[in-house]
Amino acid sequence: MRTEHNIYFSDARQMPVIEDACVDLVVTSPPYPMIQMWDELFSGLDGRIGEALAGCRSPEAFEGMHLLLDAVWQECYRVLRPGGLACINIGDATRTVDGEFALYPNHARILQALGRIGFTALPDILWRKPSNAPNKFMGSGMLPAGAYVTLEHEYILIARKGGKRIFASADEKQNRRASALFWEERNSFFSDVWMDLRGASQVLKASEARQRSAAFPFVVAYRLVNMFSVQGDVVLDPFWGTGTTTAAAVASGRNSIGLEIDAGLKNSLDQIANGMPERLNGHIENRLAQHIGFVEERMAAGKPIKHRNRPYGFPVVTAQEKELLLPGVSDIQRPSTACLTVDYNTSPQAAFCRDWEALLRDGNPEPVAAPGARKPRGTASGQRNLF
Numbered sequence: 001m002r003t004e005h006n007i008y009f010s011d012a013r014q015m016p017v018i019e020d021a022c023v024d025l026v027v028t029s030p031p032y033p034m035i036q037m038w039d040e041l042f043s044g045l046d047g048r049i050g051e052a053l054a055g056c057r058s059p060e061a062f063e064g065m066h067l068l069l070d071a072v073w074q075e076c077y078r079v080l081r082p083g084g085l086a087c088i089n090i091g092d093a094t095r096t097v098d099g100e101f102a103l104y105p106n107h108a109r110i111l112q113a114l115g116r117i118g119f120t121a122l123p124d125i126l127w128r129k130p131s132n133a134p135n136k137f138m139g140s141g142m143l144p145a146g147a148y149v150t151l152e153h154e155y156i157l158i159a160r161k162g163g164k165r166i167f168a169s170a171d172e173k174q175n176r177r178a179s180a181l182f183w184e185e186r187n188s189f190f191s192d193v194w195m196d197l198r199g200a201s202q203v204l205k206a207s208e209a210r211q212r213s214a215a216f217p218f219v220v221a222y223r224l225v226n227m228f229s230v231q232g233d234v235v236l237d238p239f240w241g242t243g244t245t246t247a248a249a250v251a252s253g254r255n256s257i258g259l260e261i262d263a264g265l266k267n268s269l270d271q272i273a274n275g276m277p278e279r280l281n282g283h284i285e286n287r288l289a290q291h292i293g294f295v296e297e298r299m300a301a302g303k304p305i306k307h308r309n310r311p312y313g314f315p316v317v318t319a320q321e322k323e324l325l326l327p328g329v330s331d332i333q334r335p336s337t338a339c340l341t342v343d344y345n346t347s348p349q350a351a352f353c354r355d356w357e358a359l360l361r362d363g364n365p366e367p368v369a370a371p372g373a374r375k376p377r378g379t380a381s382g383q384r385n386l387f
Contacts, residue, residue, distance in 0.1 A: 001327055003232070005246050005256045005340040007269060012238035012259040013071035015079060023079045023257065024233035026086040027224045027245045029216040030072070033065035034058070034093035034104040042068060056098035062109075070113045072238050077117045079236065083165030086119065087224045089127070089216050091154035101148065107155040119159035127154045127220070128195045156194075156224070167230075179230035179253075180324040182287070183317035184294045189227050197223075221248035222283060229254055231327070242268040250342050251280040253327050266337070273340055277329040284326045288312070288352045311348040313356045 008017050031038040042065045043050030052061035076086055093104040111121055129152055167176050181189065188196070197219050221244045225235055231253040237245035240258030242265060249256035250272065295315050298305060305315035311325045327344035334340055 001344040007258040007338040025229040029089035058097040080161040082162040125156040177323035
């Protein structure tokens with residue numbers, strides 16, 4: 001199994017390098033309008049935005065910034081296949097302009113644009129990002145009514161092109177089954193509020209480039225890629241930044257395309273190409289280890305698990321998980337300066353292949369240690385450690 005990942009350093013408002021209807025999923029986090037760190041970028045693309053900001057005409061600047069983003073969403077619609085999905089991580093902005101503090105609702109403005117283009121809006125995700133600040137308010141503090149609520153959340157907007165995706169052939173259906181989520185992952189991932197992911201978790205190293213990009217955590221991109229695509233799909237990030245979506249696609253056995261206007265971020269591809277297999281495999285193995293921890297807890301609570309996954313042999317809650325297989329990254333090659341090819345080991349990871357039936361029958365307490373994976377969740381007091 002091999003995937004390909006291509007990066008184009010060009011303006012995402014036009015994507016001539018990408019054909020119509022060849023992308024299965026968009027996962028991105030654009031620059032946030034009316035966040036001051038992005039003023040220079042937006043103003044450089046349209047001088048009228050800079051003039052509006054200088055003249056304290058904030059509604060005009062807000063709309064001008066979104067008009068630039070609208071052109072990108074239009075191109076995303078063009079390149080998506082029917083049934084393809086777009087996941088857009090965006091936060092609203094708060095800003096004081098000419099002495100007046102106000103909210104600028106980026107998520108609402110983008111949803112309006114997506115609807116005009118032809119997307120169907122689906123239920124979104126509220127990503128709660130707890131603040132470490134000791135003061136949970138802005139303004140006049142304890143004195144009503146001049147304090148302002150502190151924003152501690154962002155949105156992941158989800159929209160679809162056309163109707164529900166169809167998996168028609170036998171091969172497509174088999175690949176979909178191999179790309180399944182664990183039952184417990186599905187229950188957590190498809191919640192409309194995410195409170196277990198913090199903004200600081202990154203696979204790629206922190207750098208000056210990351211600080212000027214709209215990078216979101218690897219775990220957010222990895223989760224979305226696995227939720228809304230299957231192995232071998234093409235994932236597009238029109239605001240590539242430092243390549244978080246590409247890293248998530250590599251770890252998930254998907255192909256990817258990235259577009260980035262800032263040529264200074266070219267070196268970010270080096271981090272994915274060099275030393276990434278071990279780190280990405282750690283995330284894959286952690287998913288398996290977390291599932292084993294879940295199985296231990298469920299069995300300790302006296303809840304039966306009647307199905308068995310065929311590649312690994314471990315228990316799973318539903319029949320839809322029987323064919324689930326997470327290919328490990330075996331090699332990353334760089335055939336050109338802006339392209340990666342990735343090879344995978346499609347055999348199940350040996351550390352997770354045991355005679356599970358015997359372990360269950362005999363109560364063998366020997367645990368499984370997954371190389372590179374974090375320790376699974378602890379077991380209940382007095383519980384047999386079956387795995």
